Amino acid sequence: MTDSELSHYILAGWLIDGSGDKARRRQLLIVSDGLVDAISPADGADFPDPARLTDLSHCTVVPPLLDSHLHLCMSGSIDQTVRQAQQRAGCHQLYGVIEEHLRQLFGHGVLVVRDGGDRLGCLVDYRQERAGDGEVLIKRSGQAYFRQGRYGSLIGGRPIETETLVERWEQDGQQVDQVKVVNSGLNSLHEFGRETRPQFSTAELAALVARAHAQGKKVMVHANGRLPVRAALDAGCDSVEHGYFMGRENLELMAERGIFWVPTMYTMKAYGDHADAYRGMADRRVIEKTLDHQLEQVAFARQCGVRVALGTDAGSAGVLHGEAVVEEMKLLIKAGYRLEEAIRCATEENAALLGVERQWGRIARARPANFLVTRGTPAQLPRKLSYLEAIYLGGRPAAAYRR
Numbered sequence: 001m002t003d004s005e006l007s008h009y010i011l012a013g014w015l016i017d018g019s020g021d022k023a024r025r026r027q028l029l030i031v032s033d034g035l036v037d038a039i040s041p042a043d044g045a046d047f048p049d050p051a052r053l054t055d056l057s058h059c060t061v062v063p064p065l066l067d068s069h070l071h072l073c074m075s076g077s078i079d080q081t082v083r084q085a086q087q088r089a090g091c092h093q094l095y096g097v098i099e100e101h102l103r104q105l106f107g108h109g110v111l112v113v114r115d116g117g118d119r120l121g122c123l124v125d126y127r128q129e130r131a132g133d134g135e136v137l138i139k140r141s142g143q144a145y146f147r148q149g150r151y152g153s154l155i156g157g158r159p160i161e162t163e164t165l166v167e168r169w170e171q172d173g174q175q176v177d178q179v180k181v182v183n184s185g186l187n188s189l190h191e192f193g194r195e196t197r198p199q200f201s202t203a204e205l206a207a208l209v210a211r212a213h214a215q216g217k218k219v220m221v222h223a224n225g226r227l228p229v230r231a232a233l234d235a236g237c238d239s240v241e242h243g244y245f246m247g248r249e250n251l252e253l254m255a256e257r258g259i260f261w262v263p264t265m266y267t268m269k270a271y272g273d274h275a276d277a278y279r280g281m282a283d284r285r286v287i288e289k290t291l292d293h294q295l296e297q298v299a300f301a302r303q304c305g306v307r308v309a310l311g312t313d314a315g316s317a318g319v320l321h322g323e324a325v326v327e328e329m330k331l332l333i334k335a336g337y338r339l340e341e342a343i344r345c346a347t348e349e350n351a352a353l354l355g356v357e358r359q360w361g362r363i364a365r366a367r368p369a370n371f372l373v374t375r376g377t378p379a380q381l382p383r384k385l386s387y388l389e390a391i392y393l394g395g396r397p398a399a400a401y402r403r
């Protein structure tokens, strides 16, 4: 047999490749040994033997999605009793919760995720799955670092007291894929734009970043407000998480330095959608105004060229694993992103931030033939990503995916 006898053909009605380029109509993909061998316009091409052709001419094909900020040990339930039980549970009780979230992620075509920290560090010992049929690749942070007396116990568990960040990093044995540091408080749901102080000095953060980078690990920093974000940027962090109220000057610096921003807008929208459930704890008008402000910041980030990566903060109240990616995409589009650009934030940009850009993030020649299939045209996206027709891995439908 020759190589070409092993190859097969896929006809995509529309192809969105993850690069941000416009959707291309009627593309023919040649797949050999699980890799994309060639992509060309179908019209005018030598049409292959129908027995070797998969006809997806009624569908739009996009790369598998990634989520660069979620919490696998927390579910998106808005039920306080469920949330509190998860906040008291031990790792063995949480493994089932993690499994369920991974199933949901796979079912929504989210095949690579970056966890933003868990209270007990359960994910450090959890088997790190490979992305594949029914499996999701996890980039783990373990326990997030935060200062005694400040926000962070939900995702960190063990505050920094007298030791420095670097000392903690050395003690922990660095058995994680990236470091998560909390450098501000949460956004106020009562008072618009209230800022909190940085938890760590720029010098202390910079020392940690230098040590982590020397070991090939990135540093993700939770930071809202001007000063906490500025400290993270000056320390040389790799991504700013949330970044509410960081201001234009910080955004310009991020564009200049190529630092990623993960704006997690859907968490704020979800608080607004469920504000009645938190009577007394949240003011719907403040939440809506806060979301509008973040949408303006994202619009500015797009204009000035900040690299925006899509993270959902799934596990927050009302933010469900898997389906939240589409919700976050809708908000990027509301902020002015074209559909293909919003998809790029969840694919190519996320793959770059997570360090998996060789395998994931783009449908291109010599890459694995991995993609999601949605019925219909790009005009029906991103909504149709919630109802995938199929997930293809290595050019074949994934058996674990059932509609």
Ligand SMILES: [Zn+2]
Binding pocket: 069, 070, 071, 116, 313
């Ligand atoms: Zn988070």
